[in-house]
Amino acid sequence: MVRIGVLSIQGSVSEHMTRLSELEGVIPVRVRDEEALSEVDGLIIPGGESTAIGRLLNEFNLMGPLRERIERGMPVWGTCAGLILLAGEVENEKPWIGAMDIVARRNAFGRQTESFRMKRTVPSVSDKPIELVFIRAPIIVRAGEGVEVLVKTGDKIAAARQGRMLATSFHPELTSGNDFHNYFASIVRECMKS
Numbered sequence: 416m417v418r419i420g421v422l423s424i425q426g427s428v429s430e431h432m433t434r435l436s437e438l439e440g441v442i443p444v445r446v447r448d449e450e451a452l453s454e455v456d457g458l459i460i461p462g463g464e465s466t467a468i469g470r471l472l473n474e475f476n477l478m479g480p481l482r483e484r485i486e487r488g489m490p491v492w493g494t495c496a497g498l499i500l501l502a503g504e505v506e507n508e509k510p511w512i513g514a515m516d517i518v519a520r521r522n523a524f525g526r527q528t529e530s531f532r533m534k535r536t537v538p539s540v541s542d543k544p545i546e547l548v549f550i551r552a553p554i555i556v557r558a559g560e561g562v563e564v565l566v567k568t569g570d571k572i573a574a575a576r577q578g579r580m581l582a583t584s585f586h587p588e589l590t591s592g593n594d595f596h597n598y599f600a601s602i603v604r605e606c607m608k609s
């Protein structure tokens with residue numbers, strides 16, 4: 416069994432918990448303090464409002480311990496606001512956790528198209544098309560050399576992996592499929608073997 420945490424400060428926490436509970440061999444855990452953080456094998460940072468989650472991470476004294484666990488190799492997956500929180504650089508703003516070698520642009524799709532869906536095949540994740548849901552989504556405008564691009568929209572990047580870190584600008588937890596949750600669980604399992 417692997418224990419996968421969902422950072423439970425703000426945002427789409429219960430949706431991630433539901434998707435995780437559908438996976439074999441995964442125990443979903445709500446993480447809102449240092450003790451819970453120390454007990455998980457991997458962590459999802461959900462979508463929501465990155466500024467609110469970032470401020471509360473500082474207020475709850477979780478920012479330091481979280482950075483430290485990520486540095487020591489804990490697998491982490493940021494969805495939407497979570498991507499912004501993981502980014503090493505955020506355009507026109509200070510980064511939050513700053514762990515991934517990516518540059519994020521907030522609310523990249525503008526007002527008219529702030530929310531939309533599309534279907535894509537993501538070869539590393541599944542051989543069937545996956546539904547991608549974008550809600551006031553950010554985008555990755557640049558990624559470093561060690562970053563594997565998983566999904567592109569136009570010339571921008573909507574999903575990327577850097578070693579044990581995964582970032583998606585869309586919300587797999589808001590669809591009925593759990594391909595991305597399975598993919599993240601396999602990263603966590605691989606890490607536990609090594």
Ligand code: GLN
Binds near residue numbers: 462551
């Ligand atoms: N627009 C939000 C932000 O900048 C992210 C939106 C989301 O997580 N659905 O934090």
